[in-house]
Structures are given as structure tokens and as C-alpha cells.
Amino acid sequence: MIVFNVLLIVLLIVCAIAVERTKDLLSALIIFGAYSAIMALLWLLLNAPDIAMTEAAVGAGVTTILFVGVLSKTRRNED
Amino acid sequence: MDDLIVKVISKIIIPFMQVFGIFVIMHGHLSPGGGFAGGSILGASLILLTLAFGLKEAKRKMPHTISKIVETGAILLIVSLGLFGILSGYNFLTNGEAGFHLGRTGEIISAGFIPIATLAIGLKVGSTLITLFHTIIEED
Numbered sequence: 239m240i241v242f243n244v245l246l247i248v249l250l251i252v253c254a255i256a257v258e259r260t261k262d263l264l265s266a267l268i269i270f271g272a273y274s275a276i277m278a279l280l281w282l283l284l285n286a287p288d289i290a291m292t293e294a295a296v297g298a299g300v301t302t303i304l305f306v307g308v309l310s311k312t313r314r315n316e317d
Numbered sequence: 318m319d320d321l322i323v324k325v326i327s328k329i330i331i332p333f334m335q336v337f338g339i340f341v342i343m344h345g346h347l348s349p350g351g352g353f354a355g356g357s358i359l360g361a362s363l364i365l366l367t368l369a370f371g372l373k374e375a376k377r378k379m380p381h382t383i384s385k386i387v388e389t390g391a392i393l394l395i396v397s398l399g400l401f402g403i404l405s406g407y408n409f410l411t412n413g414e415a416g417f418h419l420g421r422t423g424e425i426i427s428a429g430f431i432p433i434a435t436l437a438i439g440l441k442v443g444s445t446l447i448t449l450f451h452t453i454i455e456e457d
Contacts, residue, residue, distance in 0.1 A: 288349040288351065288354060
């Protein structure tokens with residue numbers, strides 16, 4: 239179980255760094271959705287199922303869709 | 318977007334999402350979840366409807382005027398539940414002493430006004446999410 243926890247946290251850190259490094263904003267949004275999904279799994283392992291439910295619905299679903307809606311109004315690339 | 322597979326699959330999956338959201342809202346005082354989690358599931362189902370069938374169809378199912386009324390009515394319901402405690406001589410948002418039915422622990426109808434307040438929070442969160450999404454993707 240500890241191995242699984244450490245694996246999830248390493249993936250979380252990799253996702254957080256990749257969001258900041260990616261120049262293409264749509265790819266950054268998809269990585270951010272993966273970050274939220276991993277975070278929901280971690281909340282579940284930390285015995286907080288209500289926060290996990292909220293994170294899976296809001297963080298991985300609605301926030302990503304709202305950001306895509308905003309992105310369709312502006313440019314796709316950074317700088 | 319005009320894809321047949323997406324339309325058929327979302328037509329199947331949207332009722333189950335809404336039933337699950339209502340389940341999470343109504344069991345807010347008994348099990349994990351509650352007003353915010355269930356309301357965001359309800360809002361996500363309406364967002365899926367908008368993505369699959371387009372803005373015009375979703376506006377026909379959930380017009381802006383109705384979501385505006387639901388949003389303000391839900392917060393008025395919570396405030397009037399709190400004022401009921403003041404009117405019966407106790408503090409704001411008093412539950413048991415103010416005369417709400419407490420019931421037996423573990424049943425759906427119990428815990429005074431907590432299920433009603435959870436229902437109001439769920440309606441407010443769901444209608445706020447769908448109003449935000451429609452406002453963002455609207456062509457101006």
C-alpha cells in the first residue's frame with residue numbers, strides 16, 4: 239500500500255511540474271485534469287471520501303471544461 | 318459538435334448521473350457527500366447535455382430565467398430557515414429546539430432542517446455551474 243501511495247505522489251509532482259512547463263495550453267489543461275484525478279484518488283486513500291467526490295466532480299470535470307471554454311475565446315499557445 | 322455516438326451515449330448516461338446527484342444530495346446528512354458534491358454532479362450532467370446537443374437545445378431544457386429563479390430561491394430558502402429559529406425565540410439557524418422534526422438517527426427524514434438546507438445548497442450549486450458555463454460559451 240505504501241508503494242502505491244509513493245507512486246501516486248510521484249505522479250502528482252510530475253504532473254504539477256509538467257503543467258508549468260508545457261507551452262501548449264490545451265495540453266496543460268489535460269495534464270491538469272490528470273492531476274485532479276490523482277488528487278481525488280489520494281483524498282480517498284486519506285479517508286476523506288466526500289472531498290474525493292467533490293474533487294472528482296469539480297476539479298477533474300467542471301474546472302477543465304470551464305478552462306477549455308475560456309481557451310476557445312483566446313489564443314492556444316503561451317507567449 | 319454533431320457526433321452520433323456522443324449523442325446516444327450521453328442520452329443513456331445523463332439520467333443516471335442526475336439520479337446519482339439527487340441520491341448524494343438527499344443522503345447528505347447520513348453518508349459522505351452533501352450539497353456541494355451532489356450539486357456539482359447535477360451541474361456536470363447539464364454541462365454534458367450542453368456539450369453533446371449544443372447550446373440551443375440545452376437552453377430549451379434549462380432556460381436562463383429558470384436557473385436564475387432556482388439560484389436565488391435556494392439561498393432565500395436557507396435564509397428563511399434560519400429566520401424561523403429567530404421567530405421562535407432562539408438563535409439564527411437553531412435546529413432542534415425551534416420545532417423541527419428530529420426523527421431517528423440513520424433515517425432519511427431526520428436531523429431537523431439539515432436535509433432541506435442540503436437540498437437548497439445542491440440546487441444553488443448546480444444552477445450556478447450551468448449559468449456560468451452558458452455565460453462563458455455564449456457568442457456575443
